[in-house]
Amino acid sequence: MFACARRFAEGGLAKSCIHVQSAGGIDKGFVVIVCRACPDPPCARVCPTDALLPREGGGVKLDIEECIGCGNCVEACPFGAILWDGEQNKPRVCVYCGYCAPHCPYGVLALEELEEAPHDRG
Amino acid sequence: MTVDKLLERVLYVDLDKRRFHVEHRPELFEEAIGGTGVAIRLLHEECPEGADPMGPENPMIMAVGPMVGLYPLASKTVAMFKSPHTGNLGESHAGGRSAVALRLAGYGALVVRGVSNMPVYLVIDEAGVQFRDASALWGMHSSYTVGSVLREREAGSGLRSIMRIGRAGERGVTYACVITETFRHFGRLGLGTVWGSKGLKALVIRGKHALPVADRRAYRRTYDGIFETLTESSLMQKYHELGTAMNVLPLNELGALPTKNLQDARFEGAEAISGEALAEEYLGRRVACAHCPVACIHLATLRTSFPDKPYFYKTQLVGYDHEPIFATGSMLGLDEVNGMLSLLDEIEVHGLDAMSAGVALAWATEMLERELISLEDTDGVEFRWGNAEAYIEGAGKIVTQPTDFYKALARGVDHASSIYGGRDAALAFGGNEMPGYHTGPGCHVGYLTGARQSHLDSAGYSVDQKVAQSGESLTPSELAETLLEEERWRQVLTSLVICLFARNVYEPETVINSLEPLGISTTESELREIGARILREKNAFKEREGFSMDSLRIPERITETMSPLGQVDPAYMRETIEAYRQKL
Numbered sequence: 114m115f116a117c118a119r120r121f122a123e124g125g126l127a128k129s130c131i132h133v134q135s136a137g138g139i140d141k142g143f144v145v146i147v148c149r150a151c152p153d154p155p156c157a158r159v160c161p162t163d164a165l166l167p168r169e170g171g172g173v174k175l176d177i178e179e180c181i182g183c184g185n186c187v188e189a190c191p192f193g194a195i196l197w198d199g200e201q202n203k204p205r206v207c208v209y210c211g212y213c214a215p216h217c218p219y220g221v222l223a224l225e226e227l228e229e230a231p232h233d234r235g
Numbered sequence: 236m237t238v239d240k241l242l243e244r245v246l247y248v249d250l251d252k253r254r255f256h257v258e259h260r261p262e263l264f265e266e267a268i269g270g271t272g273v274a275i276r277l278l279h280e281e282c283p284e285g286a287d288p289m290g291p292e293n294p295m296i297m298a299v300g301p302m303v304g305l306y307p308l309a310s311k312t313v314a315m316f317k318s319p320h321t322g323n324l325g326e327s328h329a330g331g332r333s334a335v336a337l338r339l340a341g342y343g344a345l346v347v348r349g350v351s352n353m354p355v356y357l358v359i360d361e362a363g364v365q366f367r368d369a370s371a372l373w374g375m376h377s378s379y380t381v382g383s384v385l386r387e388r389e390a391g392s393g394l395r396s397i398m399r400i401g402r403a404g405e406r407g408v409t410y411a412c413v414i415t416e417t418f419r420h421f422g423r424l425g426l427g428t429v430w431g432s433k434g435l436k437a438l439v440i441r442g443k444h445a446l447p448v449a450d451r452r453a454y455r456r457t458y459d460g461i462f463e464t465l466t467e468s469s470l471m472q473k474y475h476e477l478g479t480a481m482n483v484l485p486l487n488e489l490g491a492l493p494t495k496n497l498q499d500a501r502f503e504g505a506e507a508i509s510g511e512a513l514a515e516e517y518l519g520r521r522v523a524c525a526h527c528p529v530a531c532i533h534l535a536t537l538r539t540s541f542p543d544k545p546y547f548y549k550t551q552l553v554g555y556d557h558e559p560i561f562a563t564g565s566m567l568g569l570d571e572v573n574g575m576l577s578l579l580d581e582i583e584v585h586g587l588d589a590m591s592a593g594v595a596l597a598w599a600t601e602m603l604e605r606e607l608i609s610l611e612d613t614d615g616v617e618f619r620w621g622n623a624e625a626y627i628e629g630a631g632k633i634v635t636q637p638t639d640f641y642k643a644l645a646r647g648v649d650h651a652s653s654i655y656g657g658r659d660a661a662l663a664f665g666g667n668e669m670p671g672y673h674t675g676p677g678c679h680v681g682y683l684t685g686a687r688q689s690h691l692d693s694a695g696y697s698v699d700q701k702v703a704q705s706g707e708s709l710t711p712s713e714l715a716e717t718l719l720e721e722e723r724w725r726q727v728l729t730s731l732v733i734c735l736f737a738r739n740v741y742e743p744e745t746v747i748n749s750l751e752p753l754g755i756s757t758t759e760s761e762l763r764e765i766g767a768r769i770l771r772e773k774n775a776f777k778e779r780e781g782f783s784m785d786s787l788r789i790p791e792r793i794t795e796t797m798s799p800l801g802q803v804d805p806a807y808m809r810e811t812i813e814a815y816r817q818k819l
Contacts, residue, residue, distance in 0.1 A: 114393075115304075115307075115526050118445070119454075119455060119458065122448065122451030122452070122454055122455050123445050123446060123447050123448060123451070124304045124305035124306075124445070124446030124447075124448060124454075125304050125305075125338075125339050125443065125444045125445040125446035126304075126339055126394065126443040126444070126445075127443055127444055127445035128445060129443075132393050133393055134392040134393030134394075135392070135393070137383075137386070138382070138383060138386060138417060139416055139417050139418060139522055140417065140418075140520070140534065140551065140552040142520065143522075200445070216462065216528075218466045218528045219530075
């Protein structure tokens with residue numbers, strides 16, 4: 114989470130596109146919520162201004178100028194992976210830059226090129 | 236020093252009137268950094284002389300520092316208050332998500348004043364404070380349940396800290412803790428008791444602010460340098476692998492592991508409760524505080540069966556560290572791991588300080604052996620070394636206090652021994668029960684002189700071990716100087732607020748380099764000066780409230796049981812304490 118915000122060379126969590134929370138208490142472990150690079154992303158389908166478009170290689174691209182801040186994409190993503198930037202009133206979503214991966218010392222996060230769509234992986 | 240605009244905001248909460256306001260206090264953070272430095276300033280401002288620790292005039296203060304939310308392992312919150320346990324300076328630190336949550340909610344410090352006329356919990360975020368009815372949570376048997384109720388009821392999962400007290404805090408046990416994120420604690424000196432006296436059951440703090448920096452390029456470069464040291468050097472390895480429990484066996488081999496109320500310093504069952512044995516057989520999960528790559532939090536699996544119901548089990552996780560293992564294991568002669576974990580679990584249910592509770596039960600066991608107390612006093616509980624069931628029952632009775640004896644024990648061994656005798660075996664230092672080291676005079680002087688009567692103040696246990704290795708003894712003046720220098724520097728680390736486990740990573744140069752990109756220019760001598768001043772401010776508070784280095788009680792037991800440095804000489808200790816006082 115912190116590494117993702119540090120892409121913008123700032124601290125805190127306002128701009129992070131990864132969310133980590135416990136699975137109902139720390140004894141249950143943690144859940145990493147991040148864009149799963151759906152082959153036909155529902156978030157893009159519901160965007161009324163086409164500000165959110167499928168990105169080549171997976172994921173989506175946000176054109177911040179076109180975005181009207183309606184929040185449809187947040188509702189559409191079943192993983193809750195579209196986060197919200199309350200300061201700008203715009204969505205925040207992973208851009209697959211991979212900056213987080215080397216900052217995860219346990220190898221939970223990695224950036225890999227995949228031959229096939231990742232949705233059939235767990 | 237300059238301070239960012241979020242850190243300088245101090246949130247004041249008035250429980251009497253159910254109001255809150257924010258004050259901008261840049262001067263406070265410029266002069267005192269944050270954390271312990273800011274908290275002691277606020278305590279001086281807020282706490283009147285002679286305040287009743289359980290009264291409305293005792294403030295509850297929490298503070299974080301400039302590096303929190305920006306650098307790894309800057310992950311701690313400092314709580315300050317007048318301690319109901321010692322009647323003097325109360326200071327306790329915890330990690331979990333507490334520090335990041337408070338900082339990213341947009342505050343550098345929190346001051347809670349007054350007493351609520353009904354049980355409340357507070358929800359704190361960037362919008363301020365919501366006062367919520369906690370009457371249904373008050374009196375609830377288990378602190379775990381309180382946590383899971385709040386987890387479901389309040390928003391902000393992943394961005395919040397849920398701090399709560401158990402019934403020990405509600406019922407005035409003077410060593411009640413505040414539990415945060417289930418497995419971390421503001422453990423010592425009775426922060427939970429202060430909350431209980433205020434009718435404050437829980438705090439939910441959440442936030443996700445951005446923290447801009449002055450020099451973006453330097454910030455990322457410095458961060459990555461520190462991150463690499465933390466993850467790739469061997470400095471953090473012991474915390475990462477076995478955790479603090481790795482200390483059990485080496486201390487036992489040295490003859491420094493307090494055993495059976497320190498009647499011994501070696502425990503025949505040490506192997507069974509060692510970090511190695513726990514990691515091999517019981518470790519269920521390792522987790523980390525927010526913004527920490529180390530993951531020192533070790534959680535053991537405890538599988539218990541339901542009596543009379545065949546093949547019915549529940550499996551839960553219980554946190555362990557060196558100190559809880561010493562307090563509920565060796566100190567109680569308990570080498571059966573399931574029993575030890577069950578006792579730790581019971582302590583967690585009630586929200587007791589595991590260290591004080593273990594030492595109190597150990598003292599009670601010896602008192603029963605010596606027939607200074609009877610089974611009538613213990614309400615029929617037969618405390619016996621290694622008897623987990625009796626200790627589990629006893630822990631519950633410290634909270635419910637069915638006899639005068641438990642009422643006394645609920646105020647600690649210093650107080651209980653003033654009524655029932657056994658002062659020689661009452662292992663409290665400045666009123667606070669001992670930590671898990673009997674390494675020599677250094678550790679004990681440290682417990683006595685340290686601002687929070689803790690092994691973490693000046694790490695005397697480490698000084699003793701260095702003396703044992705080198706074979707060169709220190710004069711009282713040299714020992715005092717070593718302890719003092721360590722304690723002064725630790726004021727800087729705990730003002731920033733950096734986890735003390737990372738003290739060898741955040742050396743002065745690294746601290747200075749980390750602050751630079753945040754727009755804070757300082758020097759090592761300036762930092763050390765601030766550290767020395769903070770320590771003096773703490774001791775000024777203590778003296779004001781009646782603390783005196785001259786009248787500190789040295790429990791005879793520590794001079795009777797052999798340490799790795801031989802018999803601890805009380806005259807040498809007194810001389811060291813006097814030297815410490817003069818140098819301070």
